[in-house]
Amino acid sequence: MTGWALRRVTQSLLVILLMTLVVFIGLNAIGNPVDILVGEDLNQAERLQAIAHLGLDKPMWEQYLIFIKGAAHGNLGMSYVYHEDAMHLILQRLPATLELAFCALFLAVVIGVPLGMFAGTYPDHPASRLMMASSIVGFSLPAFWVALMMIMLFSIKLGWLPASGRGETREWLGVQWSWLTLNGLQHLLLPALNLALFNISLVLRLTRAGVREVLPQEFVKFARAKGLSPMRVMCMHVMRNTMIPVVTVLAMELGSTIAYAVVTESIFSWPGAGKLILDSINSLDRPVVVAYLMVVVVIFVVLNLIVDGLYYLLDPRVRSEASR
């Protein structure tokens, strides 16, 4: 176990290190922030002073070493635009993004699992066929357009739900959250549902496939023969055996959901990290872009590590393969 974990952690650290290199080289290879940040009316001496102040006069490798050293301390430089610590900016906005992402995953489970269980139990029912067809649409629809249509229908035509901002927030653990107030929940529903569409389709299909695989098995027949109610058989026996893949896939999907929140946040004016990164790309605010990418990459790698670790603990086949 220790050997496997050690190797896996080293691997993850290597990926992160590689990504810092890719991100750093890429962001420095093209585009000159000096032109954007330093006014044109400055004279040459003031210009050089500004470049030195931003640390852009040093050779590339030295900039990278400074970057790595800072990154290890959680310091990825000051934002050119906000004149604030870039990491601090991202971490300030991250809770709003995480709230949206977790809410989307919650909706995916609450909506996807029951529908998938129905579709798996009655695969030929017209409703099941409709669900499968809609799940294809859920996979292939451009999410941003669906978001606009949702705003048009639910906010403008019907006037049921607000379409922008976080609404009222309440403080918990030192951070402002929307889901603790009724008004905030109303603001949360549309963006979370939009972000969840892909995951709802995914969960629906996974659950359906799982149920169809488990239902014909002996232990289900036995549970029925014991006289357990159909509801109990479904919840206790079938569901337990179908939820492992669903949970692991969702854990992996959390990373993509955070990444795709960029689109949702920009449409619903959700003040999260995704909206910040878009603005930063447009204003060539490198440190913020780098900080965002690094944070998401670390989240990704850590999630993968956790899922792999869980598999190692749960699945004996992985263990025997790893020890070889």
Add this chain to the structure above:
Amino acid sequence: MNTLAKKIPDSVRLQTQSPWRRVAVEFMSSPTAVVGLLVLLVIVLVAVLAPWIVVQNPYDLMQLNVLDARLAPGSVNMDSGYTYWLGTDGQGRDLVSAIMYGLRISLWVGIGSALIAAVIGTLLGLVSAYIGGWVDALLMRLVDLLLSFPAILMALMILAWLGKGVGNVMLTLILLEWAYYARTARGQALTESRREYVDAARGQGIGPWRIVVGHILPNCLPPLLVIGALQIARAITLEATLSFLGLGVPVTEPSLGLLIANGFQYMLSNEYWISLFPGLALLITIVAINLVGDRLRDVLNPRLQR
């Protein structure tokens, strides 16, 4: 002759046909796929012929009249008597024309990037399978790394380096997509290289590269074709998303994604058509491609890892 043909069972008759003809016949047996293919053909035709069909060039600012901005569908142009069937956008563009030109960009970006990525990816996949060793290990690690991060994140990263523009969006899509083809081509080539016909070719003294290109590559094509179809749909969606976010095409030459984005600001004043119709065009295109791709997958039946 006729009665004899009827007595031969289908399975035998099918074997005597060429494989592509069999695929075509099987493809046509699904009505939805045929509808998808027809719709797709119409869309491609409209996109190709757009400059000769449309009443105005939506990218020529001289032809646009700001007084005609944001007219509702069915409004009539006072000067020429032309009816704006789908309305106009914020710059006074006829939406029918703008959508046709937008489709041109979408299809060009989607198909162009998919083709280039297919060539690069397939080549690298074959090289990886053929050379093996550390080249193979390195390439496949790179593929794993690329595919493990979501496309939008990679696209944001690449566009943050390269800046906006159609060319850069295509480059981004190519950098993202080649990995799919490489992985598939490598896997397929490894399976095919163990077949008897490769041994036979080798026994005939045919050189290794001719075996790879002339014998193994043709047998890798079916799964690559399916991936290609689905990747085109993905590429079109991603281009639209990036343009919507303002990272894609320039404002003066809106693609479907940018048209939708521009319409967003007018939606709050109930001028829904500027976002709705380009979105519908995008939707129909993507669904049609997916229908064709799904059917191709069923017909060609490769062992796909989705």
